[in-house]
Amino acid sequence: MSLRANWSYPTAIRFGAGRIAELAEHCKAVGLSRTLLVTDRALAGLPITARALDILDAAGLGRAMFSEVDPNPDEHNMQAGIAAYKAGGHDGVIGFGGGSALDLAKMIALMAGQTVSVWDLEDVGDWWTRADASAIAPIVAVPTTAGTGSEVGRAGVLTNSRTHRKKIIFHPKLMPAVTICDPELTVGMPRAITAGTGMDAFAHCLEAYCSPHYHPMSQGIALEGMRLVDTYLPRAHAVPDDIEARAQMMSAAAMGAVAFQKGLGAIHALSHPIGAVYGTHHGTTNAVVMPMVLDFNRPAVEALLGRAADYLGIGGGFDGFRARVMQLRAELGIPKDLTALGVGRDRLDELTQMALEDPSCGGNPVAMTPQNTRALLERCLSA
Numbered sequence: 001m002s003l004r005a006n007w008s009y010p011t012a013i014r015f016g017a018g019r020i021a022e023l024a025e026h027c028k029a030v031g032l033s034r035t036l037l038v039t040d041r042a043l044a045g046l047p048i049t050a051r052a053l054d055i056l057d058a059a060g061l062g063r064a065m066f067s068e069v070d071p072n073p074d075e076h077n078m079q080a081g082i083a084a085y086k087a088g089g090h091d092g093v094i095g096f097g098g099g100s101a102l103d104l105a106k107m108i109a110l111m112a113g114q115t116v117s118v119w120d121l122e123d124v125g126d127w128w129t130r131a132d133a134s135a136i137a138p139i140v141a142v143p144t145t146a147g148t149g150s151e152v153g154r155a156g157v158l159t160n161s162r163t164h165r166k167k168i169i170f171h172p173k174l175m176p177a178v179t180i181c182d183p184e185l186t187v188g189m190p191r192a193i194t195a196g197t198g199m200d201a202f203a204h205c206l207e208a209y210c211s212p213h214y215h216p217m218s219q220g221i222a223l224e225g226m227r228l229v230d231t232y233l234p235r236a237h238a239v240p241d242d243i244e245a246r247a248q249m250m251s252a253a254a255m256g257a258v259a260f261q262k263g264l265g266a267i268h269a270l271s272h273p274i275g276a277v278y279g280t281h282h283g284t285t286n287a288v289v290m291p292m293v294l295d296f297n298r299p300a301v302e303a304l305l306g307r308a309a310d311y312l313g314i315g316g317g318f319d320g321f322r323a324r325v326m327q328l329r330a331e332l333g334i335p336k337d338l339t340a341l342g343v344g345r346d347r348l349d350e351l352t353q354m355a356l357e358d359p360s361c362g363g364n365p366v367a368m369t370p371q372n373t374r375a376l377l378e379r380c381l382s383a
Contacts, residue, residue: 036065106139109139110156147196168359195333207360222259277351290329294322294325
């Protein structure tokens, strides 16, 4: 089976090994002539980034790069990126990297031409209509990890440095005009990042599948996404240059982001504030709290996850599914609890309030309250 295809769902996706070679061609196809490649500090000096810049430069698009991207980017990163964008006279951005780079690229493209505050465009009601849509620059997405799925999403996450709250910023035009999914770009990921981003994709699929909202298309995508992660993440982690496993994980990441239109839940409601306050890796944090959230939600999802276990070929219904999650965590070296990530008990009240304010909270199958959310956080810590 050839793992190479052109898809138009939910945007134009050019999928396949080696397709980074088409980067300049697709930038020009969406009208770009002077691009700004946005990536993170770790990727900035790596050969895969140099190759992307070489491809752009050879096609007359320049080799401008902005790499002041923190693991949980905030408005200061965004303002620095906007300054670089304007100084270079750019007409579009390329998000190149993991979720942080892709999200910040989106924020730069969104806000470079706006007069409103970015916080006025939070994903609340119709706040997105406050933006001048004509001033949003085109976005090309090139993921180098397989987890967040930001390459197929209409939003980005930005941390407010003053409040330490992660905010979801939404606009329909934040959907990249074209996405290049080249699994060869993910081969060099450190094993810990392969594990964390892969479990992020699994969390997206799991929470979308369990969300009580009605969206049967997302339900089906989420179920197959879980199967792909369960099958191929251990392979990608064990043999980093397994291109088939890398490709299937890249598909699963995009599927997770499409599926969570149906909703997310307590896993993300906890991990967003923990990442904002403690700077933890988002996907790894999701994996750490996953079994505790499964226990929390069991009364509402036991039968549902029993059916998922059947589809994944896991025996034992809900208990078998949970055991498989624990097995995956062990195989991937995921820390056992939040204490191992450096989270203390001194800020539990603050984290509880932040979790209840997170938009993911509303998609959890069990209603989250101040009492049960604090108790859930406590179960995620060592005794």
